[in-house]
Every structure is written in structure tokens, then in C-alpha cells.
Amino acid sequence: MEVNFGGIIPVSTVDWYGKVSMVIFFRKCPLRCPYCQNYALLEGDEFVDIQEIESEIEKAKDFVNAVVFSGGEPAMQFEQMKRLADFAKRCKLLVGIETNGCYPERLRELIRMKLVDVIFLDVKAPLSDPELYAKVSGADGKKVVSLVRKSLEICKDRLEVRTTVFRGLVCKKEHIKAIAEEIPPVTYVIQQGRPEQGPSEELKRYDAPSRDELMELARVARQFLSHVRIRTKEFGEEVIT
Numbered sequence: 001m002e003v004n005f006g007g008i009i010p011v012s013t014v015d016w017y018g019k020v021s022m023v024i025f026f027r028k029c030p031l032r033c034p035y036c037q038n039y040a041l042l043e044g045d046e047f048v049d050i051q052e053i054e055s056e057i058e059k060a061k062d063f064v065n066a067v068v069f070s071g072g073e074p075a076m077q078f079e080q081m082k083r084l085a086d087f088a089k090r091c092k093l094l095v096g097i098e099t100n101g102c103y104p105e106r107l108r109e110l111i112r113m114k115l116v117d118v119i120f121l122d123v124k125a126p127l128s129d130p131e132l133y134a135k136v137s138g139a140d141g142k143k144v145v146s147l148v149r150k151s152l153e154i155c156k157d158r159l160e161v162r163t164t165v166f167r168g169l170v171c172k173k174e175h176i177k178a179i180a181e182e183i184p185p186v187t188y189v190i191q192q193g194r195p196e197q198g199p200s201e202e203l204k205r206y207d208a209p210s211r212d213e214l215m216e217l218a219r220v221a222r223q224f225l226s227h228v229r230i231r232t233k234e235f236g237e238e239v240i241t
């Protein structure tokens with residue numbers, strides 16, 4: 001079996017709060033977010049034998065406690081992801097998936113097979129605003145919102161929701177309030193968007209939102225949710241009490 005492979009970070013302390021993880025990137029994604037920091041993975045192919053990736057997991061298993069599948073959208077290569085998750089589990093590692101939520105039934109299947117511990121699900125904009133969702137995802141907003149809603153429901157027992165904040169896109173208190181009201185009572189992370197890392201020239205006209213701005217947004221979310229964190233380049237992850 002081959003994987004359309006985007007790369008590996010052998011040791012990461014930022015992809016799963018409190019864990020040391022190996023991050024495996026899959027190519028391709030059904031969305032086209034204007035800020036995608038991994039946009040090089042959206043086009044082109046690089047196929048590698050899945051055993052090569054298994055051997056990387058095997059080598060890392062004594063130094064990390066988790067494997068995180070990322071991309072691109074890892075659930076697009078479902079058979080490959082299932083096999084690697086099963087391999088990681090047999091190595092006694094935790095498994096996390098960073099997903100845009102477009103494949104709810106695949107997430108359900110992974111949960112049913114006990115192959116995933118945490119699903120890191122992007123809620124990119126208020127689900128009540130399909131037009132804005134279309135703008136942030138570069139896709140059919142109504143369709144994506146409906147899939148994300150389904151994923152939230154399916155994964156609610158093992159979920160961390162993430163929103164990445166960009167000026168000129170999703171950055172207002174009312175955006176965060178709407179999201180915090182719409183999602184289940186799970187951990188919610190507000191991430192500092194880095195426009196310089198994405199393909200959109202329009203977004204590059206703006207600075208990244210500051211830590212103080214993220215703090216303000218997090219205080220709004222905190223009115224509805226018990227577990228809120230912000231993530232910035234300068235300070236890493238901070239819990240909002």
C-alpha cells in the first residue's frame with residue numbers, strides 16, 4: 001500500500017498539548033483555505049510505501065507518546081490512515097487526527113475501531129454563517145458546514161475544536177461567540193493566524209492578530225466553555241482561566 005505523503009515531523013510538542021508527538025502529513029485536501037500554511041501539500045503527488053512510514057513510527061516510539069495525522073486532510077486517504085493508526089496503537093502510542101471535519105463517517109469508523117484518541121477539528125468560522133465558511137474554506141460553505149456539524153456530533157466525546165484567527169476573515173468577538181455557542185462543551189483553542197505562511201496575497205496585507213487580541217476573544221469563548229486556550233507564536237499555548 002502506498003501513501004501520498006507530505007512529510008514527517010519526528011518530534012513535536014505543539015500539535016498535541018501536553019504530549020510529545022510524531023506528526024505525519026498526508027497530501028491533498030478537499031478545501032482551499034486562503035491561509036493554508038501547508039498549501040504545498042494540496043497539489044502534486046509523492047507516493048511512498050506505507051512500510052517506510054511504519055518504520056519511522058517504530059523508530060520514534062520510545063521518544064514520543066503520540067502520533068498525529070495531519071495534512072492536507074488525512075481522512076482523504078482513509079485506508080492508509082487506518083492502517084497507520086492501527087500500527088501506532090500496536091506500538092502503544094496515542095493517536096490524534098487534525099481534520100477539517102469533511103469526512104464524518106470516516107471519523108465515526110475510526111472511533112468505532114478504537115483507532116483514535118483525540119480528534120482536533122477545525123471550526124473555521126461560525127457554522128451559522130455558510131457564506132463566511134465558504135470564504136475561509138474556498139469551498140461550498142453550506143455543504144462543509146453540514147459535514148462539520150455532523151463530525152462535531154460524532155466526535156464530541158474525544159474532541160478538541162480549533163479556530164485560526166485572521167484579520168480580514170475571522171477575527172471578531174461575534175465570530176468567536178457564535179462558534180463557542182455552537183460547539184459541544186469541549187476544549188476550544190483559538191490560534192493566531194500567520195498570514196505570511198499562506199498563499200493569499202490579500203491576507204498578507206494584514207498583521208497577525210496579537211496575543212492581547214486573542215486573549216480578548218478567548219474571554220468571550222470562556223463565557224460559554226470551561227476549557228479554552230490560545231496559541232501564539234510568541235507564547236505557545238496558554239490556558240485561559
Ligand code: SF4
Pocket residue numbers: 029030031032033035036037038039042071072073100137
Ligand atoms: S483544511 Fe487545512 S489543509 Fe485543507 S486547505 Fe484548509 S488549512 Fe489547508
